[in-house]
Amino acid sequence: MSIDPTRYAELFRTESREQLIVINRALLALEQGGDAAEPLSIIFRAMHTVKGMSASMGYNALAEFAHEVESALDRVRRGDQQPGPDMMDALFASADALEAGLEAATEGARQSPAMAAALERLLAVAGERAPGGPSGGELPAAGYSEAAAVVQLPAADPLGGPGVIVRVRQSAGTLLPGVRAFLAVEKVRTLGEVGAVWPPIEVLQTSESPQSFAIRVSTLASAREIEAAVRSAGDVEHVEVDMAARTRRERPIALDAAAERAEPAPVGGKVTRHVRMDLARLDTLMNLVGELVITRGRLLQLTADHGKGPLDDAMQQAARLIGDLQSEIMTSRMVPVWQVFDRFPRLVRDASRQLGKDVVFVVEGKDIELDRSLLDEVGEPVVHLLRNAVDHGIEAPAERTAAGKPRAGRLVLSAARDRAAILIRVSDDGRGIDRARVLERAKASGLVDGSAMELDDEDLLRCIAQPGFSTAHAVSDLSGRGVGLDAVQAKARMLGGSVTLKSVEGEGTAFTMRVPATLAIVRALLARSGHERYALPLTHVRETIEFGEHTVQRVRGREVLVLRDEVLPLLYLRDVVRQGGAADAQREIVVIERGEKRSGLVVDELIGQLDVVVKPFDAAREGLALFSGATILADGAPALIMDLGSLFGGV
Amino acid sequence: MVGDILQQAGFEVVGEAETGTQAVEKYKQLRPDLVTMDIVMPDMGGIEAVREITKFDPGAKVLMCSAMGQQALVVEAIQAGAKDFVVKPFQPSRVLEAVQRVLG
Numbered sequence: 001m002s003i004d005p006t007r008y009a010e011l012f013r014t015e016s017r018e019q020l021i022v023i024n025r026a027l028l029a030l031e032q033g034g035d036a037a038e039p040l041s042i043i044f045r046a047m048h049t050v051k052g053m054s055a056s057m058g059y060n061a062l063a064e065f066a067h068e069v070e071s072a073l074d075r076v077r078r079g080d081q082q083p084g085p086d087m088m089d090a091l092f093a094s095a096d097a098l099e100a101g102l103e104a105a106t107e108g109a110r111q112s113p114a115m116a117a118a119l120e121r122l123l124a125v126a127g128e129r130a131p132g133g134p135s136g137g138e139l140p141a142a143g144y145s146e147a148a149a150v151v152q153l154p155a156a157d158p159l160g161g162p163g164v165i166v167r168v169r170q171s172a173g174t175l176l177p178g179v180r181a182f183l184a185v186e187k188v189r190t191l192g193e194v195g196a197v198w199p200p201i202e203v204l205q206t207s208e209s210p211q212s213f214a215i216r217v218s219t220l221a222s223a224r225e226i227e228a229a230v231r232s233a234g235d236v237e238h239v240e241v242d243m244a245a246r247t248r249r250e251r252p253i254a255l256d257a258a259a260e261r262a263e264p265a266p267v268g269g270k271v272t273r274h275v276r277m278d279l280a281r282l283d284t285l286m287n288l289v290g291e292l293v294i295t296r297g298r299l300l301q302l303t304a305d306h307g308k309g310p311l312d313d314a315m316q317q318a319a320r321l322i323g324d325l326q327s328e329i330m331t332s333r334m335v336p337v338w339q340v341f342d343r344f345p346r347l348v349r350d351a352s353r354q355l356g357k358d359v360v361f362v363v364e365g366k367d368i369e370l371d372r373s374l375l376d377e378v379g380e381p382v383v384h385l386l387r388n389a390v391d392h393g394i395e396a397p398a399e400r401t402a403a404g405k406p407r408a409g410r411l412v413l414s415a416a417r418d419r420a421a422i423l424i425r426v427s428d429d430g431r432g433i434d435r436a437r438v439l440e441r442a443k444a445s446g447l448v449d450g451s452a453m454e455l456d457d458e459d460l461l462r463c464i465a466q467p468g469f470s471t472a473h474a475v476s477d478l479s480g481r482g483v484g485l486d487a488v489q490a491k492a493r494m495l496g497g498s499v500t501l502k503s504v505e506g507e508g509t510a511f512t513m514r515v516p517a518t519l520a521i522v523r524a525l526l527a528r529s530g531h532e533r534y535a536l537p538l539t540h541v542r543e544t545i546e547f548g549e550h551t552v553q554r555v556r557g558r559e560v561l562v563l564r565d566e567v568l569p570l571l572y573l574r575d576v577v578r579q580g581g582a583a584d585a586q587r588e589i590v591v592i593e594r595g596e597k598r599s600g601l602v603v604d605e606l607i608g609q610l611d612v613v614v615k616p617f618d619a620a621r622e623g624l625a626l627f628s629g630a631t632i633l634a635d636g637a638p639a640l641i642m643d644l645g646s647l648f649g650g651v
Numbered sequence: 652m653v654g655d656i657l658q659q660a661g662f663e664v665v666g667e668a669e670t671g672t673q674a675v676e677k678y679k680q681l682r683p684d685l686v687t688m689d690i691v692m693p694d695m696g697g698i699e700a701v702r703e704i705t706k707f708d709p710g711a712k713v714l715m716c717s718a719m720g721q722q723a724l725v726v727e728a729i730q731a732g733a734k735d736f737v738v739k740p741f742q743p744s745r746v747l748e749a750v751q752r753v754l755g
Contacts, residue, residue, distance in 0.1 A: 036653045131701075174740040175719065175745075176717070176719070176721075176722055176725060176738055178722050179722055179729070179736065182726050182729065183729060183735065183736075186729060212697070232752055233752075234748065234749060234752055235733060445704075525748055
């Protein structure tokens, strides 16, 4: 009896996608060489899990495919060789076919041509089909039914009889696994009479990799005690104690139930419990908290003005609680970047092979956390930058060796925290950007003044990001480099951030995207200019300074900011927003920055630092390019949030 | 080697033995909380030594140190009374985990 696929389709999709990520990761590790046993083991288990899930859903074609891949992997495993490039390609193709097959299956397709093709390819490299259909292999998988992936044991059920069934799965990379299994059986023996062990104990003792085994034991011990005993043997990943089998007789046993319901191994030895949640719900929570924070501000204001004694105390407490709630919700929205970055190694690998480049891809800062919604948005631009780097940044191997560089190019994707912002950088050690050519072209198309002698990084970016700039150029080393960069910049701006470029000819190029760590609530300075207040997100704020004779000087009639050793241009906020009128006598300066450029922004007063709930504008509005959104302040009045990056001109 | 790992973790190494016979002798003298034992040793081998030690003290805690490919021997050692095992080359974390398990 099959379970109703429609009810579980979504869950199946999510779970199987997770397995695919695991598979891809392991395939990449396998390809890089070193110990093949562990990655193979991981892929094997993941395939097995997918097989079981597919069978439960009634997706038989998928289950069979997974089974074939599993068998092929088993042969590779036992062949004890390092898989060669043909094998790797076949395996990658299988993973992709599986992905395609999963999609097709959930949409009701019965077969998937991709799977048939991939299977042929795999069998060509890995040997014959699994003998006699979905059977054979190391574990006694005699066949599986339509419904659940119940592995039926040979006719005379060796584990038949009364007793508790204990299913054990060992950790990947267990040394002398047969002995561990033996030890586990011995430990269980101390609790009662061991009726039988499958695979038989003699097989276990000499086996190279049983991975999972089952014990039937007559005991009065509790499930917890049994589990503890098994785990005391060491290297145990998963234990399942089936107490219900105590009185059951002559029933086929799902030997690998433990393997099917695999839980991801705890990271760093710490076991964390997880719950699945609809993303939309998290967004709703965030919105509600955002509104709550605004209301809190207003209540605090009102209490300050009108409150007394007990009301004041209660308000203070409520304010604290709301603050905590906000913290928790924001934290729960934070997600490590590797969740999105995880698919990039595969991407880079495919792109390099496709383009004939040799690339070493490094990811740094995997644990840096970003707000979930930001992470989703950041993925696309990063993919673009990565492809761009492989395509146009890194030279072909021959060119590199001729230039005295190592044959393989180095591509680094890094995430780092810088105060209230996150920096995501894609850097390569490729050929760099030919500034002279860009300058030439820029002059020709009027992007740059005819008299300019050279381009700084800022202008370089501006030029190559111009749509049509790069593609029109005939010379290959420029073509394509800037394609799509305008989209990347637009995305960064939309998120309240910016993009900067650094490039050295012959040495390499780095694109850096700077985004706020959280999207919905941003830390900002509240500044006053005249009667208006503006929020200046800290993402692009470096520091604040007093306006005085030591900091501000006149040079050729213009005011400039003298900041330690630097002389920076000075901008008046009231001029920027076209307020008119004269500035207050007392002023303050906010030092803002974008990439390497810095400026001083003069405001009448800095009211304070606060968390600002960002309400983005619904649509792009002319003349409001300076602002990225609005917010409601503590006293209920609205304030515009400035897009500080735009103050540096030229997008 | 194993001794170094244990010492660094704060355990005190109270004695060492070159042969199985010495091991049994020293166990009787020193009554350590834990013994780590190689399988292959001159004179009396590791398995025999475990048997003797366990006969003398049924509560003895012996951790076998083996090399890869010594499955059958390790199984024999466990049947002779060893409580757990570690495999060379030793990974400090694995050794310490095993020690924790044995000491309970």
